[in-house]
Amino acid sequence: MKKDIRDLFKEEEELKILPKKHRAEFLDKLRKNSKKKSNTFFRLGIVAVAIIALTVGFNIFYSEPVEEISPMIAQIEAVEAEYLADIETEWENFITIADDEILISRFKRRLEELDNDYQDIAVLFKNDSNNIAVVESLIENLQTRLQLLKDIQEHIKILNQNNEQHENTI
Amino acid sequence: MLIISALNYAQSHQILKKSFEVDKNTSVVLNFENIYVAIEESTDGKIHFDYAMEFEGYSKKAIQEKLKEITAEVSNFDNGITLMAKSKNQITFARFELKTDHGLYIEDDLFSLKKDSIIRKAKDSLLAEIRYNNRLDWSKSPLKYINGRFKKMDKDGNLSNIRKGNVDILRSKFLIKVPPFVKLNINAVNAGLYFRNDMQNELSASIKKGTLKTKGLLNAYNVLRVDNANFEAESISGGTYNFKNVKNGKIGSTQEVNIDSEFSKIEIGEINKSTTITDFNSEYWFYNWAHFFDRFNLYSEYTKIHFFYPDRNHSLKVVGNNTKNLFGNGESEINMQPTRKGEKYTMMTREPHPGETLSGRIFFDIIHGIIYSHNDSIKTINKN
Numbered sequence: 001m002k003k004d005i006r007d008l009f010k011e012e013e014e015l016k017i018l019p020k021k022h023r024a025e026f027l028d029k030l031r032k033n034s035k036k037k038s039n040t041f042f043r044l045g046i047v048a049v050a051i052i053a054l055t056v057g058f059n060i061f062y063s064e065p066v067e068e069i070s071p072m073i074a075q076i077e078a079v080e081a082e083y084l085a086d087i088e089t090e091w092e093n094f095i096t097i098a099d100d101e102i103l104i105s106r107f108k109r110r111l112e113e114l115d116n117d118y119q120d121i122a123v124l125f126k127n128d129s130n131n132i133a134v135v136e137s138l139i140e141n142l143q144t145r146l147q148l149l150k151d152i153q154e155h156i157k158i159l160n161q162n163n164e165q166h167e168n169t170i
Numbered sequence: 171m172l173i174i175s176a177l178n179y180a181q182s183h184q185i186l187k188k189s190f191e192v193d194k195n196t197s198v199v200l201n202f203e204n205i206y207v208a209i210e211e212s213t214d215g216k217i218h219f220d221y222a223m224e225f226e227g228y229s230k231k232a233i234q235e236k237l238k239e240i241t242a243e244v245s246n247f248d249n250g251i252t253l254m255a256k257s258k259n260q261i262t263f264a265r266f267e268l269k270t271d272h273g274l275y276i277e278d279d280l281f282s283l284k285k286d287s288i289i290r291k292a293k294d295s296l297l298a299e300i301r302y303n304n305r306l307d308w309s310k311s312p313l314k315y316i317n318g319r320f321k322k323m324d325k326d327g328n329l330s331n332i333r334k335g336n337v338d339i340l341r342s343k344f345l346i347k348v349p350p351f352v353k354l355n356i357n358a359v360n361a362g363l364y365f366r367n368d369m370q371n372e373l374s375a376s377i378k379k380g381t382l383k384t385k386g387l388l389n390a391y392n393v394l395r396v397d398n399a400n401f402e403a404e405s406i407s408g409g410t411y412n413f414k415n416v417k418n419g420k421i422g423s424t425q426e427v428n429i430d431s432e433f434s435k436i437e438i439g440e441i442n443k444s445t446t447i448t449d450f451n452s453e454y455w456f457y458n459w460a461h462f463f464d465r466f467n468l469y470s471e472y473t474k475i476h477f478f479y480p481d482r483n484h485s486l487k488v489v490g491n492n493t494k495n496l497f498g499n500g501e502s503e504i505n506m507q508p509t510r511k512g513e514k515y516t517m518m519t520r521e522p523h524p525g526e527t528l529s530g531r532i533f534f535d536i537i538h539g540i541i542y543s544h545n546d547s548i549k550t551i552n553k554n
Contacts, residue, residue: 071323072268100538103472106450110415110433117379117398120360124204128259130268132316137260137360137379144417148433152451155472158494158540 072129076138083142087111090149097156107152114145180341181233186221186242186255192352196249199355203256205240205344206263206362206381211369212347217251219244220345223261227338236340255344260360265340266316268332290478290544291457296439297422300402304364304383313337358382373409377401390426401436413452423460441466449473459484463530472538479543482529488518490536497543512537 091111098104118141124134192198198217212218221242225233239258244251313332321329322336348354348371356363356375363377365384373392375382381400392409396416404422411429413419419436424445431447437455443464447454451472459466459480468475488495492508495518506517514535522528534541 103451103538106432114398114415120379124259124360128267131259132266132268132320133260133262136319140417144415151453151474152472155451155474155538155540158496159492159538161494 070129072135073125076125076129076135079139080142083146087142087145087149090146090153094149094153097153097160103152107148110148111145114141117141180224180226181228182222182224183233183237184222185237185240185344186219186244188244189216189218190244190246190251191215192217192251192349193249194351196251196352197355198348198352199250199252200346200357201252201254201256202356202358202361202363204260204360205242205255205257206261206342206364207255207344207346208263208364208366209346209348209369210365211367212349215349216347217349217352218345218347219253220343220347221255222343224341224343225338226341227335228340232338242344253346261340261342262362263342265342267338267340268316268320268336288476288542288544291437291439291455293422293439293458296420296437296457297404300383300404300420300422303402303420304366304385368404407442459529461529465530466532467535468533469535470537470539473536473540475534475536475539475541477541477543480529480532483523483526484529485522485531486518486520486534487516487532488534488536488541489516490514490534490539491517493517493536493539493541495541495543 094107095104118138121134121137121141124131125138128134192215196217219242223237223240225236228236240256240261242253242255244253313334316337317331320332322332323329350370353372353374356373356377358375358377358380360379361377362381363375363383364381365387368386368388369384370388372389373387373394375392375394377394377396377399379398382394382396383400383402384404386405386407387394387403387409388405388407390408392406392411394409395412396414397412398415398417400418401413401416402418402420405425406421406423406427407425409427411427411431413429413431413434413436416431416434416436419434421436421438423440423442424438425442426444427446429445429447430449431452432450434449434452436452438457440458440460441456441463442460443462444466445463446467447470449468449470452470453474453476454468455476455478457478459482461482463480463484488506491506491512491514493506495504495506497503504518509515514537517536522531
């Protein structure tokens, strides 16, 4: 779900990332996913029957097992996709307003480092998807990246505000 | 009834239990990966390793599988002690493994981004937060903790509270006791280090991801590198600290330390003697100042500072360019504009009040910064 950064600045107090209907959307996605899998399985079945018909004498039925994705993993994947889309949007907004190449390159490097950390945590999550601490680490990593980009844009916005005052001594 | 009793029975397993005599020349290297540990002071001149795990709700097979994931070995060779403690999966002091039959709903609160505090905190108030976090009491009510973050979700999307039968609990009790005279070399990746005493030991530590929570770190030769991790200390006195993406950083007080930081958020309860910070794009809260803080230096770029003025007589000098100084709730501001070539100039100065004891000198060298000034004492101290 992409968000316009201008709206975010207007509604700073509403910083929640997921919409209220997130759960319902997630369930819809799950249902669609499971339908897709059924169709794939069905098609594989037709192909398999055709092969059997053409190769008389070989009574082999071949079908690939369909791996069930756990709801927890599906949910985290949905959350991840949403965050990554937001991070990408915020990155585009950031490089539009930032005119300091050093600042951009430092942020780019920092975000890459955080992404590398995320890949490490994702490996842990793959092995241990029901561990609350790991789930929290994944979410925290995504939040950190998004917050970094929001904070620096707010910072630049404040710095760029026009002000006629100029004082040297107080 | 017997079956229920057997299922509820928590099983303990000793992973490591060893002690070694050490002297001030002993090299101690502690390596942690995905494991949480408490470190305390020993008073018998020995280093003690005591690691036990307690399983609740786990089957015998699951316990064996979990134990296989853990390596905890200590070697003692040529007056050197090396610990390697790691787990394939992360083990916090209390690890909750959810076993719902369908799925989990993650509470919105887990996704909400926290608002910044702009309230001056007393040093004692910040210390109370740090002490509260450096404890284990919350693990005694795991269901409350879990239900604050997650809900069980059935296949139709209905939510319900997670009950005891839905969660397996693993308690990890890893305690290391070290005498104060040995130097500790610590490498921690995605681990949790909890120092339960003031540490006089010389520390050389690299903390990548995870958590470091501690009472006082009191050694002039300390070198700590904290990367993408949580850091909370009741006090840091002496040494060099490198903070990179430190989240929820809380330091009760600083004294004679050099901090090099970037992309971090750090609250400091009280700035004491001779603190220097060099920073890029962090957010700092300077809540209070010691009666004699001597000198405070900040060199920074793109830093956001919540600056609560000292109550006592002090001087302030701000050099740099392109910085905003906002007072109170942003009701008024001083705009220290950028120069064409980006050269620095003196943006603000205030001299100490003559005839009064000087508490200390504050020096900011700041580019592209934002200073939120609170409790400005100029109006009260300098008025005559």
